[in-house]
Amino acid sequence: MKFAILVFPGSGCDIDMYHAVNTVLGNKAEYIWHTEANLDGYDAVLIPSGASYGDYLRPGALAQSSQAIVSLKEFAATGKPVLGVGNGFQILAEAGLLPGAFLRNKGLKFRSGRTKLTVLNTDSTFTADYENGQEITIPFAHEFGNYYVDEKTVEELKRTNRIVFTYADDNADGSTADIAGVLNETGNVLGMMPLPERAVEEIIGGTDGLPLFNSILKRWSENNVSQA
């Protein structure tokens, strides 16, 4: 399975993502610079964290003017998986591929550490390898992690089972309905503020992010076996 990692000026966690896919999972990931953005031949797209364009205007806002996002929208429309973490989630929301927007953390400070998440939906491409209701520990690092969606949208997200991760016991940044990760309507685009690619090896403090990547791989092999 071939992964594309979109890289913007200011992306910071692209190397973590590359390491997770190539070294830990033994698959193939390639960097795609935002001006190139030819996504032909890739099976999944990963949008890493960092602070693309220095978080100017609003986090993730300026990335949407790039060729990469034009190509990404076409790619997402084919139903192939797209995962955005941290700033990648902010980019997906700004590009209109996911609902909601981001505000500065409630406490006005950048925060980082490890946080407990509850897995709410294990039917998705990204979460099949978790157990329903499972608590996982995933690192996070953000200043604009305060996810906002209006009440009507929250109800819609709940009704359609699109909230896949919630903060289990620490929603200090103020996200609406404790939301830590959401899917798009068709279930092939996931955005989450915590950073699963930083939780794929025991040596760096845990492997709770691994099932997320394994879920993507498993779904991909199932689809490709059934098509063969």
Added chain:
Amino acid sequence: MTKVNVYVTLRESVVDPQGVATIEALQTMGYKEVENVRIGKLIELEVDGSVADIDARVKEMCEKLLVNKVIEDYRYEIGEVAGK
């Protein structure tokens, strides 16, 4: 040259943590009359004034990039800049 000022504020329904911190500071300083503080931003554009339909184009810029309507409201003023 035409100058456009775009004023962006958080929507009323959105909690503004910077505004909340600021009103607390003002009240601590004795300005008890302050009832609400909302912090927004001002975006100044200088635009080629000969462009037709400048109003519609500014509105489009706001909706497509400058403003995120999920959390923000905006208004703008269009005026000539003397001496440019």
